[in-house]
Amino acid sequence: MNRLLFAFAMMVTLGIALGAPRPSWAQDDEDEGPMSNMRFVVVRDANGKPVKNAAVVLHPVTKKGKQAMGGLELKTDEEGKTWIDGIPYGVLRVQVLAPGFQTFGEDYEIKLPETQITVRLKRPTSQYSVYGASDKDKAKDKKDQQPPAPQTQPQAQQPPPAQKPDRKPE
Secondary structure (H helix, E strand, O other): OHHHHHHHHHHHHHHHHHOOOOOOOOOOHHHOOOEEEEEEEEEEOOOOOEOOOOEEEEEEEOOOOOEOOOOEEEEOOOOOEEEEEEEEOEEEEEEEEOOOOOOEEEEEEEOOOEEEEEEEEOOOOOOOOOOOOOHHHHHHHHHHHOOOOOOOOOOOOOOOOOOOOOOOOO
């Protein structure tokens, strides 16, 4: 038991000495730098009405243009608004997801103390497949491509030949 306790204490000491990993947005107190207060408004592209409960996902972007580790998610209120204070200046990748809408994504250069971003979400468009049309679509296309049957003038109908009544011999 003492060996196990000693081993655990050594691992904790080494972790502290080597420096435990920190979130990518965590900064030292003396190297804080400028921060921005972010405001987001998410609306429907078709009519400008707010989209409530949309997920606004924020990811820091490295100087090489790659998405850095970490990030956070905000949710919009009934008015389609959400906010966060204390975002460091630099490039920020913003993604907005909401059921029934196309996913929005764009990188923004954050360099002002107050930043407002309005996102207009669009409805999804029809999807295309690299494998071609489905069997149902092919059948419909064939039906649409068949030329219509030629129209001929109806011929005058001849009356059916008169039938002689059947007589039974007496």
